[in-house]
Amino acid sequence: MSEYIGVKAKTAIIGAGVTGLSAAWELTRRGEEDFVLLEGEARPGGVIQTLAAGEFLLELGPDAFLAHDPRAGHILPELKLQEEVPPQKEGSTTYIWKQGRALRLPRGWLRMAPERVTEVLTTQLISWPVKARMAREFLWGEKPNGKRAGTRSDESVADFLNPRYGREFTEQVAEPILGALFHLRPEEASLRALFPKLWEYAGSKSVSRALWREARARTHPNPGRVGIQGGMARLTDALAAKLRPGQLQCHLRIESIAPRKEGFRLRTSRGAAECERLILAAPAWSAAAMTENFDPELAGALRGIAYAPACLVHLGFEKEPRLTPGHALFVPAAVKTATRAITFVHRKYPHRAPAGAALLRLAMDASKLRDFNEAQIILMARNELGAIFGVKDEPCLSHVQRWHRAAPLLQAGHLERTREVLQRAEKYSNLALACNGVHGASVAACLQAGRMAAQKDHAQRHSTAEGRDT
Ligand SMILES: Cc1cc2nc3c(=O)[nH]c(=O)nc-3n(C[C@H](O)[C@H](O)[C@H](O)COP(=O)(O)OP(=O)(O)OC[C@H]3O[C@@H](n4cnc5c(N)ncnc54)[C@H](O)[C@@H]3O)c2cc1C
Structure with a gap:
């Protein structure tokens, strides 16, 4: 790197949210020390922020994550944080507000997957005609008209649900869930990105029967999201604590990236810097601004993610x-x-x-x-x-x-858009992309994206070194 950073680093990681921190930790685990993590704000962690207010603990960003998901299962043991995860609360329940009352959401419905027949029959969230329709779909299947899933690349959640269960289900159940969790209306939400199981079974005669069978065959409950005792910032603080002095540079915003003979030149809020390799761990909108001059097509593809x-x-x-x-x-x-x-x-x-x-x-x-x-x-x-x-x-x-x-926003067609971004980024062997929005939108997805970007960086470093040796 150039003058003011004061570190001769091979790799610059841009963005010290959980993605960038995960990339840095993976490089460290692999014995790489020659990197620097550049962060525009005063502190690492990105949107993961915990605030202690007296005896209250406020999560200002994510409040829990899928710590037992294969994408993230490594992290708590590696950081020795397992003890800080309180036992998962059984039977966490969600309600939906309807006509002045809170009505319990049947199990599985957060995933749009009705699992228990009794709960479907007794819920007051939907009317009897919708229940009858769901029963018919379960027993005999209901092939919606029009093109089958599989011949298209995606469809909206509304396009999937309306012909099967009717608009009432979409409005009463899907709309509040998608609005609360994903900031999307059913008409714009990507079925494939948000509910991959529904997408997978969309060609089945009965989707609900396929999901029900799968739920019955499951020997363990789906691992749920867990919070961390001292707050989610314990995770990012523990990752930041693994860094050596000087490896994390805060208050340093990258404005643009330009290629140079061997690597990149970065225009930053504190002047110019240079590096051989880059891991871009900022959200897609910020990565788009940084890459605008360097590769406008890549920037355009990144900007396609709202x-x-x-x-x-x-x-x-x-x-x-x-x-x-x-x-x-x-x-x-x-x-x-x-x-x-x-x-x-x-x-x-x-x-x-x-x-x-x-x-x-x-x-x-x-x-x-x-x-x-x-x-x-x-x-x-x-x-x-x-x-x-x-x-x-x-x-x-x-x-x-x-x-x-x-x-x-994981809007219909999202995976096509991310594929385009990745294809455009692929041509740079010294650039690894780990932008949230491209690789997912959760803490677990970001942990994995950071880790994979670091693995690419590590592999490329060594293939280049071997190439030079031979
Ligand atoms: C309110 C909220 C609730 C959420 N709830 C959950 C939840 O319950 N469970 C879950 O799994 N996920 C949840 N998420 C999603 C999850 O928190 C994020 O996907 C994840 O934390 C994103 O991490 P990141 O490092 O990719 O991005 P960020 O956290 O955004 O970090 C990116 C970092 O890059 C820095 N940066 C950006 N541009 C530049 C630049 N040009 N130069 C230098 N630095 C730059 C930023 O300052 C920032 O620190 C939630 C998100 C929000 C906002």
């Missing part, structure tokens, strides 16, 4: 107010509140609030709050809690976190 803003409001109460049951409540867009989901944090993660107290995390529709300041957002959150959900108590804590480009 991002949504997010706004989280935390409200703490000294005593649990009268709340709806369960661990989370999703609110359909039709209710017209800015609140799209409420997590009852103290029930889901009891260690994040003092005994007897309550902590609510409201995911708000950020597009409705553009012109609001923080005090107005808190007021709106409290008004909605009071008017719609009946929570009138005075909070002892309130906090707003806004993210301007928080979540990549």
Whole structure:
């Protein structure tokens, strides 16, 4: 690297969120020391941020992750953090708000996979005609008209659900789930990227029977998302702690990338720098800005991945107010509140609030709050809690976190777009791409993307070295 960084590093990793930190840790594990991790902000971790407010623990970004997923299963043991994961709470329950009541979401429905016949029959979320339709699809199958899945590259969740279960299911069930979790409407959400199992079985005679069979054959429950005792930032802090002095450079924003004879020249907020190899671990929108001059087609492909803003409001109460049951409540867009989901944090993660107290995390529709300041957002959150959900108590804590480009939108055709990005990036043997949005949108996916980028970097370093030796 050049003058001011003061480190002669072969590889520069851009972005010290969990993706970049995972790449750095993988290089370290492989015995590579000659790298530098460049971060535009004051601290590493990216959107993973934990705030301790008295005895309350606020997660300002992700609150849990799939720690036992094959993409992430290595990380807690490697960082010796297993002890910090409280035992998973059994039977975490989600409710959906419908006509003034919270109705429990049947098991499997978060994945759009009805698993228990009894729960389908007894739920009040959908009407009897929809239940009859679901039963018919289960027993006899229902081949929707039009082109079969498999002959197209993707379809929207609405295009998949409407011909099978009807619009009511899409509006009552899919819409609040997709809105709360993925900032998407069913008409725009990618079936293939968000529900790969549904996509896989889309050509089956009965999708619900195929899913039901699979659920029955499962010997272990699906590993769920887990939180970390001291907060999610324990994960990124532990990764950052593995770095040697000087390997992490904060307050250093990369503005553009240009190729040079052997490697890259980086224009940064502190002047120019040079490196032989690059791992791009910034979100796709930022990677697009950096690569604009270097490879406009790659930049264009990266820009094709849109991002949504997010706004989280935390409200703490000294005593649990009268709340709806369960661990989370999703609110359909039709209710017209800015609140799209409420997590009852103290029930889901009891260690994040003092005994007897309550902590609510409201995911708000950020597009409705553009012109609001923080005090107005808190007021709106409290008004909605009071008017719609009946929570009138005075909070002892309130906090707003806004993210301007928080979540990549996995819109229909998403995997085609990411394929194009990867194909365009492939021609550079000294560049590894690990942008969230391209490789997935979760902590587990980012851990894996960072690790794989580092593996590519490591392999290329050594193949180049061998090439020079021979
Ligand atoms: C509100 C919210 C809730 C979420 N909930 C969950 C959840 O519960 N479970 C889950 O698995 N996932 C969740 N996610 C998704 C998950 O948190 C992200 O996918 C993941 O943390 C992204 O990590 P990252 O390192 O790729 O990106 P980021 O965290 O965005 O980090 C990228 C880093 O790159 C830096 N950077 C960007 N551009 C430049 C530049 N030009 N120069 C230098 N540095 C740069 C940024 O400053 C940042 O630090 C959530 C995300 C959000 C926003």
